Amino acid sequence: MTLIRQLSTPAAVVDARRMQRNIERMQSRMDAFGLRFRPHAKTAKCLPVVQAQIAAGARGITVSTLKEAEQFFEGGIADILYAVGMTPDKLPRALALCRRGCDLKIITDSVAMAREIGSFGKRHGAALEVWIEIDTDGHRSGIKPGDAVLLDAARALHDAGMRLGGVMTHAGSSYDCDSREALLAISEQERAGAVLAAQRLRDHGMACPGVSVGSTPTALSAARLEGVTEVRAGVYVFFDLVMHNVGVCTTDEIAMSVLTTVIGHQEEKGWAIVDAGWMAMSRDRGTQKQKHDFGYGQVCAEDGAVLDGYLMSGANQEHGIVSRAGEPDLGIAERFPIGTRLRILPNHACATAAQFPEYQVLPPEGGVQAWPRFYGW
Amino acid sequence: MTLIRQLSTPAAVVDARRMQRNIERMQSRMDAFGLRFRPHAKTAKCLPVVQAQIAAGARGITVSTLKEAEQFFEGGIADILYAVGMTPDKLPRALALCRRGCDLKIITDSVAMAREIGSFGKRHGAALEVWIEIDTDGHRSGIKPGDAVLLDAARALHDAGMRLGGVMTHAGSSYDCDSREALLAISEQERAGAVLAAQRLRDHGMACPGVSVGSTPTALSAARLEGVTEVRAGVYVFFDLVMHNVGVCTTDEIAMSVLTTVIGHQEEKGWAIVDAGWMAMSRDRGTQKQKHDFGYGQVCAEDGAVLDGYLMSGANQEHGIVSRAGEPDLGIAERFPIGTRLRILPNHACATAAQFPEYQVLPPEGGVQAWPRFYGW
Numbered sequence: 001m002t003l004i005r006q007l008s009t010p011a012a013v014v015d016a017r018r019m020q021r022n023i024e025r026m027q028s029r030m031d032a033f034g035l036r037f038r039p040h041a042k043t044a045k046c047l048p049v050v051q052a053q054i055a056a057g058a059r060g061i062t063v064s065t066l067k068e069a070e071q072f073f074e075g076g077i078a079d080i081l082y083a084v085g086m087t088p089d090k091l092p093r094a095l096a097l098c099r100r101g102c103d104l105k106i107i108t109d110s111v112a113m114a115r116e117i118g119s120f121g122k123r124h125g126a127a128l129e130v131w132i133e134i135d136t137d138g139h140r141s142g143i144k145p146g147d148a149v150l151l152d153a154a155r156a157l158h159d160a161g162m163r164l165g166g167v168m169t170h171a172g173s174s175y176d177c178d179s180r181e182a183l184l185a186i187s188e189q190e191r192a193g194a195v196l197a198a199q200r201l202r203d204h205g206m207a208c209p210g211v212s213v214g215s216t217p218t219a220l221s222a223a224r225l226e227g228v229t230e231v232r233a234g235v236y237v238f239f240d241l242v243m244h245n246v247g248v249c250t251t252d253e254i255a256m257s258v259l260t261t262v263i264g265h266q267e268e269k270g271w272a273i274v275d276a277g278w279m280a281m282s283r284d285r286g287t288q289k290q291k292h293d294f295g296y297g298q299v300c301a302e303d304g305a306v307l308d309g310y311l312m313s314g315a316n317q318e319h320g321i322v323s324r325a326g327e328p329d330l331g332i333a334e335r336f337p338i339g340t341r342l343r344i345l346p347n348h349a350c351a352t353a354a355q356f357p358e359y360q361v362l363p364p365e366g367g368v369q370a371w372p373r374f375y376g377w
Numbered sequence: 378m379t380l381i382r383q384l385s386t387p388a389a390v391v392d393a394r395r396m397q398r399n400i401e402r403m404q405s406r407m408d409a410f411g412l413r414f415r416p417h418a419k420t421a422k423c424l425p426v427v428q429a430q431i432a433a434g435a436r437g438i439t440v441s442t443l444k445e446a447e448q449f450f451e452g453g454i455a456d457i458l459y460a461v462g463m464t465p466d467k468l469p470r471a472l473a474l475c476r477r478g479c480d481l482k483i484i485t486d487s488v489a490m491a492r493e494i495g496s497f498g499k500r501h502g503a504a505l506e507v508w509i510e511i512d513t514d515g516h517r518s519g520i521k522p523g524d525a526v527l528l529d530a531a532r533a534l535h536d537a538g539m540r541l542g543g544v545m546t547h548a549g550s551s552y553d554c555d556s557r558e559a560l561l562a563i564s565e566q567e568r569a570g571a572v573l574a575a576q577r578l579r580d581h582g583m584a585c586p587g588v589s590v591g592s593t594p595t596a597l598s599a600a601r602l603e604g605v606t607e608v609r610a611g612v613y614v615f616f617d618l619v620m621h622n623v624g625v626c627t628t629d630e631i632a633m634s635v636l637t638t639v640i641g642h643q644e645e646k647g648w649a650i651v652d653a654g655w656m657a658m659s660r661d662r663g664t665q666k667q668k669h670d671f672g673y674g675q676v677c678a679e680d681g682a683v684l685d686g687y688l689m690s691g692a693n694q695e696h697g698i699v700s701r702a703g704e705p706d707l708g709i710a711e712r713f714p715i716g717t718r719l720r721i722l723p724n725h726a727c728a729t730a731a732q733f734p735e736y737q738v739l740p741p742e743g744g745v746q747a748w749p750r751f752y753g754w
Binding site: 008009010011042064065084085086087088089090093108109110112113116135138140141172261262263264265266273275278279280282283284285316317318319321337338339348350351354355356357358375376377 | 385386387388419441442461462463464465466467470485486487489490493512515517518549638639640641642643650652655656657659660661662693694695696698714715716725727728731732733734735752753754
């Protein structure tokens with residue numbers, strides 16, 4: 001049995017008990033709403049993680065790349081929403097997945113692209129399932145719920161014989177919230193916008209079976225979800241310091257951290273240098289503009305206990321600088337001698353996880369199991 | 378023959394002609410100084426890139442992880458400097474490489490670790506080659522050139538029968554410069570500090586054959602390198618927008634870019650949405666604090682021509698926002714319709730390259746060749 005002290009560093013360590021609790025917390029919330037939960041697999045890109053979500057009750061998954069769709073379909077998951085706007089060049093790859101039996105749903109937010117999907121589908125005798133992306137907070141893509149373009153896009157799909165699966169939205173600006181009131185408001189805005197868009201389609205005689213919403217903050221905050229048929233969320237499976245600042249998790253719920261080794265010091269500056277730099281942590285500084293800036297991450301002991309005030313304050317490619325916030329710790333070389341193992345909680349789990357070919361998973365029964373993850377497109 | 382228009386996006390595209398020119402520019406500069414050039418392989422992590430550097434005259438390489446050392450040794454490169462401070466747990470892996478015939482040089486900046494290396498080496502009957510890391514600019518690791526600790530560390534290695542290969546330093550703060558004067562000054566500071574450290578060791582009767590310095594900005598700026606025996610640099614092979622702002626390359630010399638496809642628009646905001654988000658570009662915002670902030674990157678046409686004023690101004694995981702700096706381009710949907718291919722020059726080539734499993738290399742003779750790269754530790 002591999003032990004954590006045998007791992008070479010840096011390593012992406014996953015606390016399986018915390019991950020399982022996060023999965024159950026979200027699933028039981030969705031079960032209470034009586035809604036389908038479709039987790040976003042982009043955070044972990046790891047089959048055993050998705051299998052744990054499905055075992056807990058998730059139905060289908062969301063992906064951010066066609067590679068994820070292909071990998072998870074190979075792993076036995078057929079119901080997949082590819083939640084990034086379709087383009088002409090990606091249609092053959094999407095069609096190939098459908099032909100292999102994948103129940104793939106694609107999205108668009110453009111009339112021109114809806115027409116292109118329609119003519120491609122007709123040309124290949126395929127009634128592709130397409131969802132229309134709705135913009136409920138102005139942060140990225142999507143058609144505004146009240147925009148006439150919504151009806152034009154839906155009609156273009158319908159007229160070409162494509163299947164309109166529904167409308168979907170992602171209120172990504174929920175990441176900017178840090179109060180219960182703001183989270184409630186953005187959740188309701190996300191819900192109401194998606195429901196309005198669906199209603200407008202139905203009012204014009206078009207079937208719109210699905211109404212899909214979600215982000216980790218809104219999924220964990222929404223007080224009501226009337227009219228919604230499914231919810232999506234991704235980062236909740238690991239959580240991170242950004243989510244901690246948003247107010248939807250504690251640091252004790254963060255399931256992924258980077259195991260690192262102290263490689264040196266600059267004693268007079270109060271620095272310990274560790275072998276996790278930005279290549280391990282990623283360059284994500286998501287907490288920089290939040291109420292608590294954690295630098296490149298919160299330092300914990302090897303057993304995961306948070307070491308209050310110790311942050312990764314700087315990072316080069318393979319060097320991290322660990323220091324105490326405020327007054328420098330001039331005794332840091334004695335506190336963390338060379339060879340000391342630390343764990344760093346990440347700003348953004350999706351970005352940090354992406355730097356590693358595998359997770360080192362710590363199951364409740366002890367030992368370490370390696371779970372592979374994939375990357376690329 | 379694969380063509381660039383057949384590539385699926387996002388893709389890391391390398392202009393082979395530009396890369397070759399960058400390699401030759403650096404090598405001819407080092408040849409003029411009569412110095413050994415030891416490129417840092419951490420930027421590309423790609424054997425064909427290193428082979429091109431060696432074909433041009435480089436002797437040996439620098440690496441930032443033991444995995445790089447192992448991969449490049451398998452690829453036929455024996456003379457390798459592992460330029461991150463050694464730790465007790467990594468010694469067996471380093472020794473295994475030496476036993477296979479790798480001429481591996483390890484580094485330390487600590488007396489305690491020098492003793493640990495010494496006792497490990499003695500225990501295993503191995504006279505490991507160790508270089509001492511010198512701090513010439515206060516940005517990260519290393520012993521100050523005048524510090525008494527330098528002599529203690531060298532003696533600890535010597536007394537245990539290890540081979541002191543020399544002293545090495547990296548003036549990483551050269552990345553903060555943006556004038557010829559500042560670059561000259563930091564180059565001279567790097568040189569003088571390393572030479573002083575070597576001189577102090579020699580004055581105390583210890584052999585110090587190697588004096589190794591380098592960073593891309595200092596290697597391209599140094600006016601004199603007396604006393605130096607070798608120079609290291611990494612990012613020059615691709616260059617990037619950070620190096621452009623430092624003043625050591627033009628945008629026309631940047632050899633790596635991210636090929637991306639327009640997937641939608643928010644016309645009233647002047648946004649085109651592309652399928653390269655931070656997963657493709659990395660979260661590196663290295664130009665944020667420089668004289669010209671390029672956002673997540675400079676937008677170019679598919680053929681590589683810079684589109685002045687168009688930047689990737691925002692990024693989610695798989696979505697990038699392309700917009701015009703200053704006045705929004707309300708005609709952006711006509712300018713860049715869905716399906717348009719663009720190329721984005723990165724802030725930091727090391728970080729962006731790390732997001733991709735392979736490079737799509739455009740050789741002068743046309744077509745596209747895939748060159749694999751590796752990641753992880």
